[in-house]
Amino acid sequence: MVRMLRPFTRAVTYTRWLHLSMAIVWPSLWLFIDEAWWTVGTATVLLGLAGLVPAMRVVEGFQARLLLTGHRDGGESAEIVVTPSATWGDRGRMVVWLQTRLFLGALVSHLGVQLLLLTVDLVSTALGGGRAGGAWLPVEGRHWWHAVLAPFSLVLAAAVVVGSGHLITRIALRLLGPSPAERMAALEERTEQLLERTRIARELHDSIGHALTVAVVQAGAARAAGDPAFTDRALAAIEETGRAALEDLERVLGVLRESQKPVSGRPTLADADRLLESARASGAKVEAEVTGPVDTVPGPVSREGYRILQEALTNVLRHAGAVPAQVRVQVTGDTLVLAIRNPLTAPVSGPGRGSGLRGIRERAALLGGHARTGPDEGDWQVHVELPLS
Template sequence: MVRLLRPFGRAVTYTRWLHLFIAVVAPSLLLFVREAWWIWLIAAAVLAPAALVPAMRTVEGLQARLLLTGHRHDSGSTGIVVAPSASWGDRGRLVVWLESRLLLGYVTMTVSAQLVFATADLVAAPFGRDVEEGGPFLLDGHHWWHALLVPVWLLGLGVFVLVAGHVITALALRLLGPSPVERLAALEERTEQLLERTRIARELHDSIGHALTLAVVQAGAARAAGDPAFTDRALDAIEETGRAALEDLERVLGVLRESERPVSSRPTLADADRLLESARASGTKVDASMTGPLETVPGPVSREGYRILQESLTNVLRHADCAPARVRVAVADGTLTLEVRNPLTGHIPGPGRGSGLRGIRERAALLGGHARTGPDRGDWQVHVELPLS
């Protein structure tokens, strides 16, 4: 019983009723001046050209969103748009909406008024008042049991209001909802947001993970060495790496806080020496070879190449016990080739394990390249080829 009565306690049930009455305010006022059926035809004829105005869709959308769904702003769940009409299809649907709203408003006003008048007659009948002619329900006499029918008509009025509200809301979702073009645009925007979130998560994983790995390795090496001079160098390296990680973190958080605020540029392969020096400072012997015009590498490729190199060196420090690493970066024949190799240790990660390796393959695929990770001739290798075009 409580579940059945719950809709009658919701404000949106009655704002939907109000929405239907608003549609017939103007014709109803004209009926007080002159009672004629053709006033409704004039109202319907006026609404058709009004629907061709692009801004009318915004007005109707805002009103429907507020009164039919109870949302002032689009939270992504109302399904009613407030953008101006952008095509003739939008205008055509708006014409159907306005005419349907007028017709349903007329029916709602008529039935609601008749039910209210009938209820009043039922209340007055036991006290000697005659039922007015022309009402929908005519009962002879002045019997006390007429009052017992009042709850029935009130329940009928409530059910009618509830049903009419659901009907007009369903029409609004159908006729004021996004067009296929708008749905596609919203889907593309959502996809871009998800891709941006994935990129930011990958950025945080690469930069912060690299910094923490270096800090752990440096601290462990300093403790094992027991040499004050080495400890000082390790602390300097930890400080520099931490400062760089904080810069990356601030840049990423800046993107999250204010998407339109300009942020500092992401590191590129021109900054690769910083990665190599950080790895060497951790006690890892790094043999690096960089050939070709790195300065000509396009920005997106250079930035992703930097992150791939960073993640590859992080894996060496994390999983290879600071084993010697060979790094080769080459630009030739329209391709950027990046390879990091280190001798295999007892721990051999599977080629598909770890978010870092998966991130490397995803970065390469997004740029139209490919990546190979796994054992190769006694070494663990990360081999990536990225097209420059």
């Protein structure tokens, strides 16, 4: 019983009924002006023309959100579009919606009124009174058992109110919801957002991980050296790397705070010298060879190339320490080649399972290139080829 009465404790039940009743208000006004048979036809034609107006979807969408879903954030409310009709398909669905709302509203409103009149007639005749005028179903005689039937017609009227509200809401989600093209656009936008969040997570991992690795290596080397001059250089390297990491962190957090903010200021391969000097200051003997017009590398490829180089050098410092490392950055034809090699300090098998190496391979794959990581003739290698087009 409580479950059956629960819909009548929700405001949306009555706002849905109001939404259906409003559909026949202005067509009903024609009955006071002219009782001709073309009243309904005139309303149908005018509503059909109104549905072709792009702004009508905005009006109906807001009204449906407010009255049919209670204007709740997310859920059904989010499924109803409140933007102007962009295609003839959208206009056609709006015409169908307005016609459906008109005829369903007329049917449900008249049925609800008739059931209430029937309830009144049953109660009145059971008490020995007369029938009210306007009822479709006549109640003959004056019998006491009419009072027993009265609750059934009242329950049926309540069922019409609740059921028609659910029905018009389902129809609204179908006809006022996004078109297939709009759903595809929303899906693409969501995909872009997820890719952006993944990219940001990778950047934080690469930048902060590199800074912490440099700081740990430099601090350990300074303590072991016991040389004030070396300690000063180590502190300077820690300061520079930490400042760069803070800049990266501030930029990424700015993008998260303002989703529409354009991504700018990200380092590119033109800033690779900063990475190489940081690795050298940490004790690694880095030999770099840069050939080709690095400055002409397209922005996305150059930025991702910088992150790949950063992660590769971080792995050298983290796992091998102060060892000789060879870095080759080559731009040839329509390909960017990044090759980093360093001696293995311990036996390793496989391409490596760390999140940093996995990120290198994923970055390369997203740009249409490929990456090889793993042992090679006694060295550890990271070899990446990225297309420039």
